[in-house]
Amino acid sequence: MGTRKKHRNVGVIGVGQTKHSSHREDVNQPEMVHEAVREALDDAGITLNDVDCIVHGNMELFEMIHQPDLWHALGTGAPGKSAFRLTTGGTTGATLFCAADNLVASGMYDVVMAIGFEKLQEGHTTGGITNMADPLWFRSLQTGALTGTCAYDVIQEFGEERAKKAAMIYRIIMDQHACLNPKAHRAFGLEFDQMDHLIRSSARLIGELKIIDMCSQSDGACAVILACEEKAKRAAQKPVWVRDHITVHREETFNILGYDQATEEEKTHKVAARELFKRNGITNPLEYFDVFEMYDPSSWWGLDWLRDFFQLEGDEHLRLVEDREISRTGKMPINPSGGVIASNPIGATALVRPAEAALQVRGNAGPHQIPRPVNHALASGFGGTMWTVLMMLEKELDWQEA
């Protein structure tokens, strides 16, 4: 969890991503990773010689590669450099971003490249995720990352018709964003007049979680280069500053499956956001932030979590979605990249979030750029048994210490 870092400023100076897709049979893993590395280096206008340290991560059991950073050294450029490998499940990419920030802020390294990847086509994603559960107690219950509980909760609280409509509006807005992002994996071209049909016809995965609601399984990689203030200011692009980040995990046991009100516990997203905003003096996050790149594994989770992240009450989050204020041109643009429902190479997914947020702040994200100035960005990672990483990015180094 930690506190605000104070040693020295760190900026994002380079961002690289592959085009995310269901099959990258034309490249092997190091080749795919190298595409992102190459793009990030070109973006920053530096070469591998300028990079001090590589931070690498993904989940071993998705592709059944033990210590893949060893093989990937062919594509990451790590030989001769300092190199770390950190993994935390779905949050891995965000952990890599925070780790790179810590490594630079500590003064131990000036330029650090974080690399997340996954080639889910080469393994069995749901089998891999199911394998996280305790073999004695929970494995026979777990169904990968597929859970209908969130849809059930939202429906219980707001009624079936309103809940399903809101979730589908969320889904269609994400798809419209994905259609503008050339790197997005799935972009269907969904229209709002298809809403009722999609709600009725999409196949059920579990309960009211339908196949249209759920994130993809993707092949893809992402690389983000972070540098100390002095070097960041000399980079080709205007740096985007990492203001703060917070990690909130919780215990293994899936008591999120329980509905015992007496033992209800706060959601990690809510706790993380509250702590982060408090220590940075953010009293109205909805006003403060200009974009939020959220790790939204399904439209139900995306919809529900808006309330936790923005500290909203009652049905405020539903209204935000119903009024389409979460679109690229709305009051609080969510995932102009199309988000995780569009593209989900798991080890990279949570790194794509701050990467895309940084592009939006820089103002050159491409066709999906938000059409007004973006000064303050929020990005989140999600994984494990409801784990949260939350990151804040800024255009200028002018924030007040809380």
Place this chain on the structure above:
Amino acid sequence: MSRRVAICAVAQIRNEPDIWERRFQGMLLDCLEPILEGTGVTFDMDKGIRNVLTCSDDVFDARTISDNGMTDVVGAHYRGEEKIAQDALNGLGYAMACILSGHDDLILYMGHCKESQPESRNMCTNLAYDPFFCRPLGLDFLNVNALQARAYMAASGVTEAHLARVVARARAHAARNPFARENPRVTEEEVAASPLLADPLRELHVYPVTDWAFGMLLCCQERAHEFTDNPVWITGFGNSMDRYFVGDLDLTANLALKKAAERAYRMAGIRDPRAELDVVEINDACAHQLPMTAEGLGLVEAGRAGAWIQEGGPDRQHVNLSGGMLNGNPIMLGGAARAVEAVLQLRGEAGERQVPGARKALAHGSTGGAGQHQTVVILEK
């Protein structure tokens, strides 16, 4: 801003061949409790542990997100938790970054591995090789280490007799370490006669399958006194990756090790490691890696390692008085075991193995076949 990072406490269980009766959560609890009791540290949200690092491996645990199973035990409830997925010694470097960045005051660092769980550790490490070229060849960490051993023996003049001596010495030292895996003492003749695993490595040249867990409490300089009056300081850290394909590697050149050592020595201000280091702990998964690593660290002149072994150099320079990885630590944790031993030495708590007046120690870790990734940490009293 903290200028130095302190190790305030270390805890470990004994290295065992097969801890079948305990789950890894129980092994970790046995390490966490002495740290809490010994330091008085709490999980208070303002003043206590708010960030936890862990080290474990998905393949050896047969669990995706292997750290997920540890979060209960290490107290990572509503707190940060991040997993080091390489030799655990790298976690000291990352913990250092967390603290020196100003982001954290305290880091609880815990790791586990039950190497006894998989049918075959060689099947697991075979998975580290790419599925196209190297995996079908049957490469794993054992036979890549064997290729390195053969190349090193040819280049350095270190012979099978020298390796036998390294193994017999490791067992003799381990017998004085209450945390070491309990192994029979062996003679040099028994080492030389043990079954060949991968030429030239014999069974006794290679560390045995082992289960183990450890814990550490790390803290910024300003607050270390709250938890101990006998802190050990991390003053140097360096790591480096080498090339992947065995054919691209210079197997005996110690390229990554020399870079890692150079970085750690520079940070700690060490100019003459041979003179300045009182205690050295080397991650010797195979017998030849003790002399080879000693060369790479600058403790012995290249080409002189055979004579160094013969003339008692390792004892004189206090190298692996713990028994080393060779006596038995699990994969991933070899480097952490080295650091834990170095901390005990610097605190004056190494019992019969104690080096009187030890003030500066080196811990070495390596990941991968032929040590593709190398890590060096300097610790000081």
